[in-house]
Amino acid sequence: MALIDGYHHLTMSVDGAQEDFDFFTKTLGMKSVKKTVLFDGTTPVYHLYYGNAAGDASTIVTTFPFRKPGIFGKRGTNQTKVIQLAVPPKSLDFWEDRLNKAGRNAKQIERFGIKRVAFEHPCGIPIELVAAENDKRESITADGISAAHGIKGIYGVGIAVFDKTSMDDFLTIGLGLEKLGEEASALKFKLPASGPMGSVEVLHEPNKPQGTWTLAGGTIHHLALNTINEENQLKLKAHLEGLGFTDVSDQKDRNYFKSCYVRSPGGALFEIAWSVERGWAVDEPEGKTGQTLVFPPWFEDRKAEMVAGLEKFEW
Numbered sequence: 001m002a003l004i005d006g007y008h009h010l011t012m013s014v015d016g017a018q019e020d021f022d023f024f025t026k027t028l029g030m031k032s033v034k035k036t037v038l039f040d041g042t043t044p045v046y047h048l049y050y051g052n053a054a055g056d057a058s059t060i061v062t063t064f065p066f067r068k069p070g071i072f073g074k075r076g077t078n079q080t081k082v083i084q085l086a087v088p089p090k091s092l093d094f095w096e097d098r099l100n101k102a103g104r105n106a107k108q109i110e111r112f113g114i115k116r117v118a119f120e121h122p123c124g125i126p127i128e129l130v131a132a133e134n135d136k137r138e139s140i141t142a143d144g145i146s147a148a149h150g151i152k153g154i155y156g157v158g159i160a161v162f163d164k165t166s167m168d169d170f171l172t173i174g175l176g177l178e179k180l181g182e183e184a185s186a187l188k189f190k191l192p193a194s195g196p197m198g199s200v201e202v203l204h205e206p207n208k209p210q211g212t213w214t215l216a217g218g219t220i221h222h223l224a225l226n227t228i229n230e231e232n233q234l235k236l237k238a239h240l241e242g243l244g245f246t247d248v249s250d251q252k253d254r255n256y257f258k259s260c261y262v263r264s265p266g267g268a269l270f271e272i273a274w275s276v277e278r279g280w281a282v283d284e285p286e287g288k289t290g291q292t293l294v295f296p297p298w299f300e301d302r303k304a305e306m307v308a309g310l311e312k313f314e315w
Contacts, residue, residue, distance in 0.1 A: 002176055002192035003236040007154040008226035008257065008273040009049075009060035010083055013073065015123035015217050017046050017065035018313035023122055024050040024061070025315075027102045028085075028151060029142030032290035032315065033060060034280055037306055038215070039254060039296055043069050044309030045215075052140050052153065055280045055289060057226050058195060059137070059153035061085075066217030068311040073216025075124070077208040078267025080220040082158030083125065084116070086132035086196065088139065091149040092117050095129050098144075111201065112181065112188050123218045130155040135196045156191075156199030157223050161266035162206050170264050171200060174240055175225070191225065198225075202266065213267065222261065224271035233260060233272050255296045256280055 014020045024030045034049035045066060051059035061083065066072065075081065087095060092108055095117045099106035106119035109128075116130040132155055139150030161167050164187055171177040177189040177200060191198030200223075212219050227233040233251070237260050240248050249261040259273045276282070280289040295303050 003227055003232040003239070004175060004192050004225045004272070005228050006058050006191055006193035006195055006198045006226050007156075008057045008224040008271070008275070009051075009062055010154055010157065010220070010224065011062045011064070011222050011271075012083065012121070012125055012220045013064045013066055013215050013217050014121060014125070015065065015072075016067040016313075017048070017311045019122045020063050020065050021048060021313060021315055024048075024063075025142075027099070027104070029145040030061070030140055030151060031055075034256065034284075034290050035293045035315070036255075037293075037295060037299065037310070038064055039252075039299075040215075043071075044306040045069060046310060049280075049290065052138070056137075056153070057275060058198070059140070061154070064215060064217075064221070065311060066215075068309070071216050073212030073214065073219040074209065075219055076211030077160040077162055077205040079160060079211035079213065080157050080223055080268040081126060081160040081203060081205075081211075082128055082201075083121075083220060084128045084130050084155040084157060084199065084201075086135050086137075086152040086155035087117075087129045087150070088135075088148060088152070089115075089131040089133055092129070092131055094149045111186065112183050125218065125220060126158075128155075128158075130199075132196070137196055153196065154198065155196075156201060157220070157268075158201045158203050159264075159266055159268045160203045160205040160208065160211070161268075163266065164202055164204050167202050167264060167266035170245075170266070171202075174243055174245065175236075175270075211267070213263075213269065222269040222271050224259070224273045227272050227274045229274050230258060233258065233274055236272055256282060
């Protein structure tokens, strides 16, 4: 029985908060789901969540803007390299044109026989809008973006690695993904999913420099897989530890979901997560989340200090 049901969210560390917010909400048309802060450490950093209006799992991309603290990383191999979002198959020309007009230097490419539009986030992180067949999720619409073109949610990720074999074993034996095939030096895997198919593409890049693993601007930090509930999460944690992945973290309270983390042999950081009851409405009215800056209960006594240390931006 599968312990994973598709993606929960993807998380990247970026540069400026304003350019990030404008990029996701205006250029890509995604909705602001939550505005909060980095729950770990002491440095005041936003944690911004984007997705569909309901904030459904499998639609969420989150970001940490690191411009003000001035912490930046290095993109390279042995880390997640590409964020992939699903769009309607006939929307690629629309997106190529829209993104180029927005200065994002977009072009259509193909991998594993699937067409996509490749471009970069303002901080340089590669993103692909993938023509996703049979994705029944509703498109996210916005000004100038109709249902025929809107982003549907997460399609997958591209992970760069030195060693494909160890990553193959981790994904199939460790996480229960299905290997779909190989093209040139890349492998493709499918997540167990009751909804839209989730994809992981492993890109063999043995000659590139090691990428940054810490939280640092300009890099993808982790991909989160959805275990639906705590029971599945703890079973999967125990399974990974039984295979020798003893660096699986203890469960962490993320207020809206509960998380465990594991570093894959290919370097990319994986999270296994499940949403708590009420989810995003834990600290904001249901249907009106993402409109205010909120803090977890354990940061209430530091709220004024953290607000003073955050980059100012308009939303």
